[in-house]
Amino acid sequence: MRSYFDGEGMEIYIENASQLWQLDVVYPDLIDATQDTKKQRTFELSAIDPLWLAQSNRTELSFEFTSSIEGELPLQLNVDESPIYKRDGVIYAAVVLCGLYVMIIWEIVNRTFAAIIASTLSVGILAALNSRPSMATIMGWIDVETLLLLFGMMILVAILSETGVFDYLAVYAYKITNGHVWPLINCLCLFTAVLSSFLDNVTTVLLMTPVTIRLCEVMCLNPVPILMCMVIYSNIGGALTPVGDPPNVIIASNSYISKNVSLFFFSSIIILPARVFQNIISD
Incomplete structure (x- = not known):
């Protein structure tokens, strides 16, 4: 039931806000032995007479429960006080997300500043809807x-790039393969996958790309297919470990998941489907 009050707190109108919802329960002597049951129903609340809604200063919503059994009936009620409907919330979120991608793709502003604008706009929308x-x-x-793990990884990659480790690995791959094309490609992809397992995969590819292009120029090869293979192996290597990719870091840092997540967990996700796919191709 919904009650309307005037400015002085006097009740001026009462109406039934929703239809009757009847639930079937078990016999009283079987309540203790019956498993918990969850039932959900959404009620659309709208004023029967909009005139009373316009004249009232405030409204109150009351719930009335009746039972036909004799005895105690355990019942749990959860009320969502958020004024945002899920349908409207999805629209607002989609607009903010599309605006963020527009700013990033067309480089209207810096990516970091675009993220700050989108997050501030999201909080502003929640505040405008009285859900700040x-x-x-x-x-x-x-x-x-x-954030701290990614920050430390960025520092580590920056230091390694100054030491010339990535250049050395590319030259070493050319040396041990004697300049043969396919062994060289396999070595470069293997080095990229191993480094991406422990470092940021995007930064690893960016640092391996200039050396790979120089090797391709010396060997008169098209660098595009080789770089595509390196990118694929970089993504695979980044998915092998909990620290190889930012999504993995977010998953592994969860307190509930971190108790059961190990290095073998992430490795099995990639290795097992790859072996199954390989067996399908071989058959």
Whole structure:
């Protein structure tokens, strides 16, 4: 039932806000031995007479439960006080996400600044709809462990790039393969996959690309197919370990998942489907 009150707090109108919802329950002597049952129903609440809604200063919604059994009936009620409907929320989120991709793809602003604009706009939409999150909630959304791990990996890759490790690996691959094309491609892809397992895969590919292009120029090869193979192996290597890719870091840093996630877990996700696919091709 919904009650309407005037400015002085006097009740001026009462109406039934929804239809009757009847639930079937078990016999009283079987309640303790019956498993918990979850039933869900969405009620669309709208004023029967919009005139009373316009004249009222505030409204109250009351719930009434009746039972036909004699005895205690355990019942749990969850009420979502959010003023945002899921249908409208999906539209708002899609608009913000599309705007973010437009700014990134067409390089309207810097990618970091575009992310700041989208996040600020999201919080602004929630605040405009009277559902603004608290500062503690916003701080809880920040995954500090993932950010610090990525920051440390970036520093490590920057230091390794200054030492010339990536150039050395490319030259070493050319040396041990004696300049043969396919063994050289396999070595470059293998080195890229191993490095991407422990470092950021995008940065690894960017650092291996200039040396690979120079080797292709010396051997009069088209570097595009080789770089495509390196990118594929980089993604595979990044998916092998919990620290090889930012999504893996986010998954592995979860307190519930981290108890059962190991290096073998991520490796099996890639290796097992690859072996199955290889067996299908060989058959």
